[in-house]
Amino acid sequence: MxxxxxxxxxxxxxxxxxxxxxxxxxxxxPASTSPSPSQILTNRKALxxxxxxxxxxxxxxxxxxxxxxxxxxxxLYVSPDDIVLKQAEELDNRIxxxxxxxxxxxxxVGVKDNICTRDMPSTAGSRILENYRPPFDATAVRKLRExxxxxxxxTNLDEFGMGSTTEGSAYQVTANPWDxxxxxxxxxxxxxxxxxxxxxxxxxxxDTGGSVRQPASFCGVVGLKPTYGRVSRYGLVAYxxxxxxxxxxxxxxxxxxxxxxxxxxxxxxxxxxxxxEVPDYASQFVPLDYLESKPLKGxxxxxxxxxxxxxVDSEVVSSVRSAISHLEELGCTVSEVSLPSFSxxxxxxxxxxxxxxxxxxSRYDGVRYGNQVFGxxxxxxxGDSRAEGLGSEVKxxxxxxxxxLSAGYYDAYYKRAQQVRTIIRxxxxxxxxxxxxxxxxxxxxxxxxxxxxxxxxxxxxxxDIMTVNVNLAGLPALVLPCGYDGGSAGMPVGIQMIGAAFxxxxxxxxxxxxxxxLEGYSFIPPLVADE
Amino acid sequence: MSxxxxxxxxxxxxxxxxxxxxxxxxxxxxKRFYAAKYSLEPPDVTxxxxxxxxxxxPKQVEEFAPKIRQVVDWFGLxxxxxxxxxxxxxxADTEGDNLRDDVPRVFDNRDAIIxxxxxxxxxxxxxxxxxxxx
Numbered sequence: 278m279x280x281x282x283x284x285x286x287x288x289x290x291x292x293x294x295x296x297x298x299x300x301x302x303x304x305x306x307p308a309s310t311s312p313s314p315s316q317i318l319t320n321r322k323a324l325x326x327x328x329x330x331x332x333x334x335x336x337x338x339x340x341x342x343x344x345x346x347x348x349x350x351x352x353l354y355v356s357p358d359d360i361v362l363k364q365a366e367e368l369d370n371r372i373x374x375x376x377x378x379x380x381x382x383x384x385x386v387g388v389k390d391n392i393c394t395r396d397m398p399s400t401a402g403s404r405i406l407e408n409y410r411p412p413f414d415a416t417a418v419r420k421l422r423e424x425x426x427x428x429x430x431x432t433n434l435d436e437f438g439m440g441s442t443t444e445g446s447a448y449q450v451t452a453n454p455w456d457x458x459x460x461x462x463x464x465x466x467x468x469x470x471x472x473x474x475x476x477x478x479x480x481x482x483x484d485t486g487g488s489v490r491q492p493a494s495f496c497g498v499v500g501l502k503p504t505y506g507r508v509s510r511y512g513l514v515a516y517x518x519x520x521x522x523x524x525x526x527x528x529x530x531x532x533x534x535x536x537x538x539x540x541x542x543x544x545x546x547x548x549x550x551x552x553x554e555v556p557d558y559a560s561q562f563v564p565l566d567y568l569e570s571k572p573l574k575g576x577x578x579x580x581x582x583x584x585x586x587x588x589v590d591s592e593v594v595s596s597v598r599s600a601i602s603h604l605e606e607l608g609c610t611v612s613e614v615s616l617p618s619f620s621x622x623x624x625x626x627x628x629x630x631x632x633x634x635x636x637x638x639s640r641y642d643g644v645r646y647g648n649q650v651f652g653x654x655x656x657x658x659x660g661d662s663r664a665e666g667l668g669s670e671v672k673x674x675x676x677x678x679x680x681x682l683s684a685g686y687y688d689a690y691y692k693r694a695q696q697v698r699t700i701i702r703x704x705x706x707x708x709x710x711x712x713x714x715x716x717x718x719x720x721x722x723x724x725x726x727x728x729x730x731x732x733x734x735x736x737x738x739x740x741d742i743m744t745v746n747v748n749l750a751g752l753p754a755l756v757l758p759c760g761y762d763g764g765s766a767g768m769p770v771g772i773q774m775i776g777a778a779f780x781x782x783x784x785x786x787x788x789x790x791x792x793x794x795l796e797g798y799s800f801i802p803p804l805v806a807d808e
Numbered sequence: 809m810s811x812x813x814x815x816x817x818x819x820x821x822x823x824x825x826x827x828x829x830x831x832x833x834x835x836x837x838x839k840r841f842y843a844a845k846y847s848l849e850p851p852d853v854t855x856x857x858x859x860x861x862x863x864x865x866p867k868q869v870e871e872f873a874p875k876i877r878q879v880v881d882w883f884g885l886x887x888x889x890x891x892x893x894x895x896x897x898x899x900a901d902t903e904g905d906n907l908r909d910d911v912p913r914v915f916d917n918r919d920a921i922i923x924x925x926x927x928x929x930x931x932x933x934x935x936x937x938x939x940x941x942x
Contacts, residue, residue, distance in 0.1 A: 520899075672872070
């Protein structure tokens with residue numbers, strides 16, 4: 278069994294079902310509040326019972342956003358106050374008239390800037406799309422608006438989703454709200470930081486190789502990567518089309534799940550979107566009082582052996598092992614699973630992603646949209662527009678991807694990477710036939726310092742080892758905070774739970790119960806905690 | 809600066825020593841076969857920049873070349889794996905294709921598309937003269 282060396286603690290009565298974690302942050306006091314099950318539902322209740330108004334709620338978020346934005350820089354664009362407040366006022370009027378309101382009514386949402394919004398710029402973090410205003414909303418954005426959400430702004434990212442720190446943005450570097458000298462992770466670092474700093478309730482990100490899950494771990498928030506095809510990619514600026522998904526950030530599992538509920542479903546505009554029925558994810562968030570003493574009894578959890586060895590920070594291993602003990606206390610049967618092909622996923626991912634991106638980014642030629650550097654001939658218009666508009670990391674990946682796809686090299690690189698994808702897909706399927714979920718850390722370390730990996734591509738790429746295989750297999754995964762690194766910075770550690778295709782329900786159920794029974798944490802960064 | 813994550817890739821002999829008999833046979837190396845089949849030239853960054861239509865200065869070529877070489881060498885790890893009889897996967901294949909009928913639909917916001925064009929004149933998208941090479 279994989280219990281930690283410590284004796285598992287006996288549970289108290291079901292009504293007070295909690296698990297005292299073995300590591301406490303030196304920053305938060307042990308008496309801090311239990312995690313809120315859902316900020317979305319708490320605010321909704323307050324709105325519908327007229328305890329607060331949508332206008333007051335929006336004002337408080339806008340004030341907090343502007344207060345912390347000079348330090349964090351999570352937003353590339355903030356919606357003007359009058360537009361946000363007008364939407365809030367319209368909602369207040371509907372509530373006053375007892376009209377029906379959508380499930381996300383009044384919820385302030387951040388949207389990663391590679392997801393198209395009709396009335397706001399969408400730059401994908403790149404100068405080549407500076408000031409670009411798409412002529413349409415992404416399907417996910419359209420659905421959010423239909424559900425009553427208010428989009429508070431567009432969040433920062435590594436350019437075109439290529440990066441793991443958000444330092445690759447052409448505009449600004451986002452800081453981690455837990456420690457402003459550290460990265461928030463990437464590429465959806467802006468969204469993760471915004472939710473962590475409570476600048477918005479929830480946020481959309483995108484995940485091609487871990488870009489929702491790794492920043493969620495680094496920023497101490499919940500990140501949910503759905504099954505490939507669960508959420509329409511229409512309006513998501515394409516990076517690697519066989520791997521890209523839109524994902525959800527929240528300060529709780531329930532909030533991430535409620536967001537997923539709103540954006541999932543088949544879309545005619547995305548041929549890879551799934552026709553599988555969308556279950557009601559909200560039904561998984563059972564209040565603690567209704568749970569038995571071992572609410573996860575019978576659930577089989579497989580810990581991926583290759584993810585807890587050398588090269589993973591000891592504090593990350595320790596937090597994850599503690600989380601495993603917690604799952605055992607909740608009734609799970611935990612065993613070890615070996616996936617020998619695990620390490621092949623990383624080079625295979627970077628071959629596939631670079632290759633597909635070289636094709637997807639060929640449309641940025643300065644002709645039909647974006648910034649243009651006019652030339653004497655067409656070739657120099659293309660060459661100079663792309664040279665000026667695209668950043669270094671993006672250029673490198675396009676060059677590498679073109680190489681991997683070239684005649685004479687295609688079989689050696691791209692085709693072999695696709696074969697590795699088959700192996701990895703099959704190995705995950707076999708493991709998930711024998712287990713309900715698989716477990717690993719979300720990243721081999723906590724958030725590192727800004728600038729630490731900027732000039733070393735392989736060092737940055739290697740941090741994705743925990744996440745890329747899930748994209749190759751197209752599976753859903755949930756990351757939630759499970760502890761701290763125990764150092765003086767007290768940086769959060771995230772655990773990754775991987776499910777079978779379209780089994781987000783199970784992930785959300787397990788994640789919610791895990792989170793709600795984890796005593797002693799509120800995972801609010803000090804920057805915000807004192808407010 | 810050393811990276812602990814890179815250590816993860818290098819540390820466990822099982823991960824990289826494909827000769828380990830515990831390693832599945834399908835993933836054992838077959839170096840002789842692949843060395844004969846593929847003689848891979850290192851990337852020519854100047855040539856690639858030409859193909860991808862990105863104007864690079866000589867200084868940028870000098871800066872990118874070693875980094876690209878390092879990453880491509882790392883890609884080469886996959887050469888040592890025997891992948892015969894493994895079908896390549898185009899995508900995760902969580903579901904089959906859901907193609908819609910090929911029926912044209914009118915987009916409702918043509919004006920916004922045209923407004924985004926950097927150089928537009930008299931209903932034409934303006935580009936420099938396209939020179940044909942003899």
